[in-house]
Structures are given as structure tokens and as C-alpha cells.
Amino acid sequence: MKKRHLIQAIVFLLSLGILSFVILIGKKSIHNICPYAVICFGLLKGNIFSLTLQVAGLGIVLGLVFMVISLFWGRIFCGYICPLGTFQEGLYALFGKKAARQIPYFYERRFSKLKYWILTGTIILVITGLSWIYINFCPFYALSRLPSLAIGGLITFVIIIIGSILLPRFWCRFLCPYAALLNLSQKLGELFGLPRRKIQRNLERCTDCGLCVRNCPMNLDILAEEYVQSLDCIHCLKCLAACPKPGTISEQRNS
Ligand code: SF4
Ligand code: SF4
DSSP: HHHHHHHHHHHHHHHHHHEEEEEEEOSSOGGGGTTHHHTTTTTTTTTTTTTTHHHSHHHHHHHHHHHHHHHHTTTTTTIOOHHHHHHHHHHHIIIIIHOOOOOHHHHHHTTTHHHHHHHHHHHHHHHHOOOOHTTOHHHHHHHHHHSSHHHHHHHHHHHHHHHHSSSTTHHHIIIIIHHHHHHHHHHHHHTTTTOOEOOOOOOOOOOOOOOOOOOOTTTGGGGGSOOOOOTOOOOOOHHHHSSSSSSSSEEEEEH
């Protein structure tokens, strides 16, 4: 088992354990420890130093920590830690291989902007005191409320399941607002000239066979440049594993 898969398995099982505990005690919801709490609760007026830190402190701290890490290592959180990312990978591995088709880059780039709109929408709703509107569509909230039915969140969860069987990492590519936040954090790092780990392709060794591209779950155009500049790279290294010429693809610091 690869190191990444081991980390994913540990975090996923831990998350399942926490979720089961939360359902059993039936009071709190798991979204209090989600890194997106940095938006859901972190932006609540007057709460960041008081109530929020007691109720959702861990989520906010995790959210901020992974944003800082993303300055230097991009969306490593998505590739290694996020249980929803692991869940999607599992679904795709089990059911998606034959059914799945990647979409043209033209549409990929346009649809991937959706997550920034969702991020903007949630920020506006929190600031205006209407966060309950989107929290009702949060899949983690819905799961942690079981056996009560939070219909909106369960609908989102079904969309994620169907989407990630059809397209690998469907949620991460198009809809996840925390992914959008991590991308903005990376962009900020770029503006300040911070070097970040990126996938590099050795142009002299590469034969342009395209196997790396076909195996990239984020549908990135790896062959466009020497370094994968896209903020959407989750550092899963599936491109490296798929490449038939060892040593052609590696991970390097690059500004
Ligand atoms: S396959 Fe390579 S380029 Fe694609 S997301 Fe994974 S590490 Fe990034
Ligand atoms: S799989 Fe390797 S050899 Fe083929 S295009 Fe990608 S980097 Fe080049």
C-alpha cells in the first residue's frame, strides 16, 4: 500500500469513527470539525475569539493550517486527507472505470469555476447571517444528523455519489468551496513569489504518450508546460505512477 493510500485510509476510518460517535450521541454535528468551518463559523460576527473557538475551534484551526500548507504544497489536503476525496476515489475505483469519460478542457475550465461561486455565495450568506441556508445542503451536516433526515444535504450527497462515479473527483473539481479557498490561498502565495511544490515533466525524457494525462483524476493538461501550473493539482502522483518512463515526472519546488 502506498503512503498516500495509508494516510487516506487512516483519516477516512477516523472520520467514520467520529461520525458514528456524533450520530450516537445525537447532539452535535460533524461539520464543527470540518476545515470549512473557517468560513461557516470563522466569519460569524464576534464569534472568532469567543463562542466559535469553543464550538468549532478545531475546524477553524484545521481550515487555517491547511490553507497555510497550501501556500507551499498546493492541495495536498485534497489528495491525502479529505475523507470526501477518499470516498470519491473509492467510488470511482469500484464503479467508475468503465463508465467514466473525461470532459474537454474547454468545459473543464468553465465548470471548475463553479466552486468559486459557491465559495462566494457561502461567504455572503455567513456575513448576512443566513448561513443556515447552505448548511442545510452540507453533506457532512446531513450525515451527522442521521437518523433524522436533512434532505438538502442528502441530495448533495447523492449528487456527489453519482457525479464521482461518472467523473473522478467530481466534487473536488467543480463544487467544493474549500478547494476554492485553498486555490485562492495558493494564488496569494504566487503573488508573494512563494515557491510551491509542483509536478514537473522532464521534457527531454517525455515521449508525449499522454498516459499521465489519461490517469489524472483532476483532468489537468499535464502536457501543456514543463510544470503543472494548475491550482487544482491534488498531488496524488497518479501521473507519476502511470508514466512508463521512470524519472520523467517528479515533484519539485517552483515559483
Ligand atoms: S495526476 Fe498528477 S497532475 Fe493530476 S492531480 Fe495528480 S499529481 Fe496533479
Ligand atoms: S506518461 Fe510520461 S512519457 Fe507519457 S506523456 Fe506523460 S510524462 Fe510523457
